[in-house]
Amino acid sequence: MNAQVKGAASFEIPEGRTVTVAKTAGFCFGVERAVNQVYEQIKAVKEGKAEGPIYTYGPIIHNEEVVRDLEEKGVTVLDTEEDLKALPEGKGTVIIRSHGVSRHIYDILKERGIRIADATCPFVKKIHRIVDEHAAAGDAVVIIGSPFHPEVEGIRGWGNTYTTVIENEAEAQNYVVPEGKKLCVVSQTTFNYNKFQDLVEKFLKKGYDISVLNTICNATQERQSEARRIASEVDAMIVIGGKSSSNTQKLYEICRRECENTYYIQTVDDLEPESVSSVRSVGITAGASTPKNIIKEVHTNVRIKF
Incomplete structure (x- = not known):
């Protein structure tokens, strides 16, 4: 079976390749809760149940694909305290992301009469x-x-x-x-x-x-333990997540110690076919800010195309 990938040469897919996707890969509870809260706010503004504009203090998660989609839906990312202080008084909603913020950030928003939607992970x-x-x-x-x-x-x-x-x-x-x-x-x-x-x-x-x-977080411990186990059993390991994601970087470090052929990617477009074209077994894990659709796309391409 041959496959053309991104204009590259054809690669023979080894018979009997196994691809193992970590059960703990992808959104954790806190991240999923925060992302859902943003979409709920967008819906509330559209239905006239809440007043826009909608802001997040920092990217809601460390994933460029998700942040881009939210920006297209009218959500603005505020990066600094000065941005918060410059907001019109009493206008709009600022969503606190799952990472949480210092006490004085709440004070700034309250002083300006800005509505707070707190998505800090419990x-x-x-x-x-x-x-x-x-x-x-x-x-x-x-x-x-x-x-x-x-x-x-x-x-x-x-x-x-x-x-x-x-x-x-x-x-x-x-x-x-x-x-x-x-x-x-x-x-x-x-x-x-x-x-x-x-x-x-x-x-x-x-x-x-x-x-x-x-x-x-227990989910972090389980994700790291499972990633370590899978990486120790495969010929190549793929870790998916944003480049600024701390938990994904730690997953990469853990997997790299167990498997020399470990690759850190954000989407399937970052994965070079040569890296997995000749191996018999591939493991896949992903950081807490990686949507399921990206994991599924990488899995499908590794299993069928590469």
């Missing part, structure tokens, strides 16, 4: 409450995660001057709890679970008065 909201409570109690808080990720920036915004973000072993080793402070450790929901355990171990060895709360 698991992220839980971390906000934990950090808020421990900061109010006078504790030091360490957030294990990527400091410039929007979820982590939002979490940090519920703490105080004793709230710190730590991403690697060197930072954990150098961290010193302020004198007289108890320590609370939480995690970005999409952080690598094994790395989280390693960093926590660094703190435990220092003998601090510490409470550790594993706030990594």
Whole structure:
């Protein structure tokens, strides 16, 4: 069986190829909930039940295809606090994405009389409450995660001057709890679970008065574990997701350690036929911001065309 792909040469598809798609691939609960909320707002404005315009504070998810579709339907992405402050008072709706935001973002919107549709993932909201409570109690808080990720920036915004973000072993080793402070450790929901355990171990060895709360989302742990298992069993692994998606980048890192032939793509157009044309087994997983239709398209092309 031969197939022409994107004008490239024909490739013989090996007989008996197996393609395994991770059951956990694609939208997680929080992302699906947030995306659905945007479409519900669009519908409400069309039906005259809500007043536009509709904004999201940052892209609703790290997926260019979805963001482009929402923009075509009239949703505007606001990227900065200055954008929020420039909105006409009392006009429109700002949707808070699943990553969540700092406390002061809510304050800005309330001061301007802007309606808020809060699509923050409930698991992220839980971390906000934990950090808020421990900061109010006078504790030091360490957030294990990527400091410039929007979820982590939002979490940090519920703490105080004793709230710190730590991403690697060197930072954990150098961290010193302020004198007289108890320590609370939480995690970005999409952080690598094994790395989280390693960093926590660094703190435990220092003998601090510490409470550790594993706030990594169960869906993230399951997605990472399944990706690791599949990658260890196949000849080539495909990881689908936006280039700015933190959880997809971590999936790629995990799979790359298990399978040398691991490829990170956003859509099927990014996949070179040569990468999978001669292998007998292919695994596919996807980040939490990847729609099912993109996963299905990649699966179909790998199984039939490449």
